[in-house]
Amino acid sequence: xxxxxxxxxxxxxxxxxxxxxxxxxxxxxxxxxxxxxxxxxxxxxxxxxxxxxxxxxxxxxxxxxxxxxxxxxxxxxxxxxxxxxxxxxxxxxxxxxxxxxxxxxxxxxxxxxxxxxxxxxxxxxxxxxxxxxxxxxxxxxxxxxxxxxxxxxxxxxxxxxxxxxxxxxxxxxxxxxxxxxxxxxxxxxxxxxxxxxxxxxxxxxxxxxxxxxxxxxxxxxxxxxxxxxxxxxxxxxxxxxxxxxxxxxxxxxxxxxxxxxxxxxxxxxxxxxxxxxxxxxxxxxxxxxxxxxxxxxxxxxxxxxxxxxxxxxxxxxxxxxxxxxxxxxxxxxxxxxxxxxxxxxxxxxxxxxxxxxxxxxxxxxxxxxxxxxxxxxxxx
Numbered sequence: 396x397x398x399x400x401x402x403x404x405x406x407x408x409x410x411x412x413x414x415x416x417x418x419x420x421x422x423x424x425x426x427x428x429x430x431x432x433x434x435x436x437x438x439x440x441x442x443x444x445x446x447x448x449x450x451x452x453x454x455x456x457x458x459x460x461x462x463x464x465x466x467x468x469x470x471x472x473x474x475x476x477x478x479x480x481x482x483x484x485x486x487x488x489x490x491x492x493x494x495x496x497x498x499x500x501x502x503x504x505x506x507x508x509x510x511x512x513x514x515x516x517x518x519x520x521x522x523x524x525x526x527x528x529x530x531x532x533x534x535x536x537x538x539x540x541x542x543x544x545x546x547x548x549x550x551x552x553x554x555x556x557x558x559x560x561x562x563x564x565x566x567x568x569x570x571x572x573x574x575x576x577x578x579x580x581x582x583x584x585x586x587x588x589x590x591x592x593x594x595x596x597x598x599x600x601x602x603x604x605x606x607x608x609x610x611x612x613x614x615x616x617x618x619x620x621x622x623x624x625x626x627x628x629x630x631x632x633x634x635x636x637x638x639x640x641x642x643x644x645x646x647x648x649x650x651x652x653x654x655x656x657x658x659x660x661x662x663x664x665x666x667x668x669x670x671x672x673x674x675x676x677x678x679x680x681x682x683x684x685x686x687x688x689x690x691x692x693x694x695x696x697x698x699x700x701x702x703x704x705x706x707x708x709x710x711x712x713x714x715x716x717x718x719x720x721x722x723x724x725x726x727x728x729x730x731x732x733x734x735x736x737x738x739x740x741x742x743x744x745x746x747x748x749x750x751x752x753x754x755x756x757x758x759x760x761x762x763x764x765x766x767x768x769x770x771x772x773x774x775x
Contacts, residue, residue, distance in 0.1 A: 397425050399495035399575075406498045409577075415526060418540045418582050420566050421575040425495075428573030430532045430593055431488035434511045437593075438467055440479050440486070445675040447480040451518050451556065459555040476516040476588075481674035483507035484705035489595070494743070496528060496597050501740065502669045502709045508596040512536070512588035519558040520585035522547055526599040527578050531570035534592030538576060539564035541583040559583050600669075607668070611655070614664040621654045662711050666720035670707040678703055678770035685768045687760040693767065694747040694754075697774035701744045706771055708740045719762070721771050726762045735759075739772075747774075 401409045401421055413419045441448035441462045448462030454474035462479075470477055483490035483506060493507055505525070512534075520539075529538075541562040552558040562583040569589060570576065578584050580601065586594070615621035625647060633640075655661055685693060702708070710733075711718040717733045719726045719740070728736065735753050738745050753759045766772050 397428075397492060397495050399424055400426070410498075413577060413579070415579045417542060418566055418579060418584070419577040420568055421577065423573050424575035425530065425573040428530075428532065430572075431492060432482065432486055432509060432593075434477075434591075434593065436486070437477065437479055437482070437509055437511055438464075440482065441467075441477060443485075446485060447674060449478050449555065451476045451478065451516075453515070453517065453519065457519060457552040457556055457558075459553045461555065471513060473513050474515040476510055476512040476518060478508060478510045478518075480508050481506040481676075481705055482509045484674055484676045484703075487704055490704045492530065492595055493597055499526075499599065502707070503599045503601075505598040505600045506674060506705060508598065510594045510596070512592045512594070514588050514590055516592075517585060517587040518556065519552055520560070520562065520583055521556075521558050522549065522581050522583050523578065523598070524580050524603075525601045526580060528597045529570075529576040529578065529586070530595040530597075531572055531574045532593030532595060533572055535569050535571055535589040536586050536592045536594060537569050537589055538566065538586040539584065540566040540576065540578055543579055543582045545581045547581065547583055602669075610668045611661075611664055614668070615654065615660070620660055623650065623653065625650055658713075662713070662718060663725050666709060666711050666718050667723050667725045670709050670720040670725075671723040672705075672707055674705070676703055676705055679773055680770040681768050685764045687757065687764045690760050690764050690767075691751065691754060693774075694751050697747055699744045700747055700750065700767070700772040700774055702739075702742075703771055703773060708771075710736045710740050721766060722769075726765075728759060728762060729756065732756065732759055745772075 401424065402419075404412070409419070440446050441464050444463055446463065448464065450460045450462075450464070450467070450469050452458045452469060452471060452475045454471060460469055467477070469475070483493050489507060489509065493504065496504065542565050544562070547559050547562070549557045549559055566576070627643070627646065706722065708719070708721045710720070712733060713730070715730050716727050717730055717736050719728060719736050732753055735749060738749065750763060754763075
């Protein structure tokens, strides 16, 4: 287990002073750091279907090649970087790196990207639209980071690679194993390996208005919702037939907003949407269906259930119910199961005797049987 030290700051002080505000160098954030994965294991993941990977080279202009890879001939001895997304979904030891950062709400955490760079390797100066913690593993990497600048212009250095122009650095440092950079959205940054180097990047989700509105429209269509129509029973004759009036615009806007303000629609949508996975996972569904009447026997055989690597789960508390959302699916349970649902969402493992205490409820038994059957929680 990794223990995070944020310089002399408490987590509350870090959030108040730096989160989404300014970059921070955290020297020795992880003491005596040991890589949870090596370059060969990372290359093995990059050969697998369903795992997003790419190789970026900058020896002769910027080139970006997407995996999966059959060989690594494009990964040169210099000026090359292999990047693999969602390593926490596939490598339990690497997934442990995410745990110290869960003082940020779980729904905001996206994935753990791991990169291996040969000397001079990097992806060039760029900005991200999300927060990121970058942990230095073995080797050394030179980083420059600028202040947040929402006006910075991006350009395409390559079909799959956006970069920015020169910027003034407020952090200019060579990271050593266990050092960490926190970089907020829109802060330009660039890093180049000084020697063969492993880096671990924990990124965070930040949906924009287009993402949310598009997904909400899809949700309405999929569930045959949002059928209320425009009405104007107080319509009167007016001199111009071509005008769309301010009152009509307000009515139309109100019609649209009404769907968002309807909790029976919106809470299910937002919980499912924010728990929707972006990357495949190493799930192990049960070979045979687990019926709800078999659940107690299953739980009695194991002391713990473990959450699958990178699993997205969250809950929404209501007056008389709690919505549990897992991997884009939602389950509505009676409010008396709130504390157990909290444990399922907050912790990576949960004692089966705690779960067994809730099994007098048919709905809870059915929900838990489904979660285990799909491989979202597993026993070993």
